[in-house]
Amino acid sequence: DIQMTQSPSSLSASVGDRVKITCRASLSISSYLNWYQQKPGKAPKVLIYAASSLQSGVPSRFSGSGSGTDFTLTISSLQPEDFATYYCQQSHSTPGGLTFGGGTKVEMK
Amino acid sequence: QMQLHQSGPGLVKPSETLSLTCTVSGGSISTTSYYWGWIRQPPGKGLEWIGNIYYRGTTYYNPSLNSRVTISVDTSKNQFSLKLSSVTAADTAVYYCASLSGYYYVYHFDSWGQGTLVTVSS
Numbered sequence: 633d634i635q636m637t638q639s640p641s642s643l644s645a646s647v648g649d650r651v652k653i654t655c656r657a658s659l660s661i662s663s664y665l666n667w668y669q670q671k672p673g674k675a676p677k678v679l680i681y682a683a684s685s686l687q688s689g690v691p692s693r694f695s696g697s698g699s700g701t702d703f704t705l706t707i708s709s710l711q712p713e714d715f716a717t718y719y720c721q722q723s724h725s726t727p728g729g730l731t732f733g734g735g736t737k738v739e740m741k
Numbered sequence: 742q743m744q745l746h747q748s749g750p751g752l753v754k755p756s757e758t759l760s761l762t763c764t765v766s767g768g769s770i771s772t773t774s775y776y777w778g779w780i781r782q783p784p785g786k787g788l789e790w791i792g793n794i795y796y797r798g799t800t801y802y803n804p805s806l807n808s809r810v811t812i813s814v815d816t817s818k819n820q821f822s823l824k825l826s827s828v829t830a831a832d833t834a835v836y837y838c839a840s841l842s843g844y845y846y847v848y849h850f851d852s853w854g855q856g857t858l859v860t861v862s863s
């Protein structure tokens with residue numbers, strides 16, 4: 633299985649900050665990488681698919697980059713509603729062998 | 742976009758079988774560009790993919806759960822189901838159903854059920 637490693641596992645930031653979360657795959661997954669946001673008690677919601685494509689309806693302050701093994705989710709200016717946990721997920725193995733990163737919790741400083 | 746609604750018990754005894762059903766609305770489960778999946782999340786922990794099924798019945802399972810998992814589909818009811826046998830306390834989690842949509846390898850989970858907290862306890 634492809635292992636996905638996210639860093640950091642948590643971070644503290646303020647409204648307006650630029651936030652970057654990284655995800656590393658244990659082998660090359662081309663651009664087959666998705667990012668999800670999860671708020672407490674809710675199901676995850678896709679933000680970015682195929683490494684850099686913004687899901688319809690998602691604010692443009694979210695962006696994704698990377699290919700191969702190293703990927704980044706960037707929030708350009710953190711908003712109050714962005715405090716949540718973020719997960720990466722590889723789709724290189726679709727339809728089987730899907731794996732998620734361990735998550736990054738973004739907390740208020 | 743599809744809507745998914747989960748049903749099933751929230752309490753299962755150790756060694757018994759966990760059973761959940763996901764009903765799809767707003768579209769057909771037989772859509773060719775979709776797979777249908779189950780994901781779980783132990784309390785306070787991350788997401789774990791359990792498995793996927795295609796409407797024709799082809800299944801794909803997480804190797805760590807493969808011997809205990811069965812996912813099935815009923816196209817006449819627009820439903821798919823999860824069975825996890827021989828459960829232990831380690832299987833206590835919120836279980837989600839989700840639609841996996843896309844093409845080639847560009848797939849993502851775009852719609853999710855509401856989640857069901859399943860507690861394994863006697």
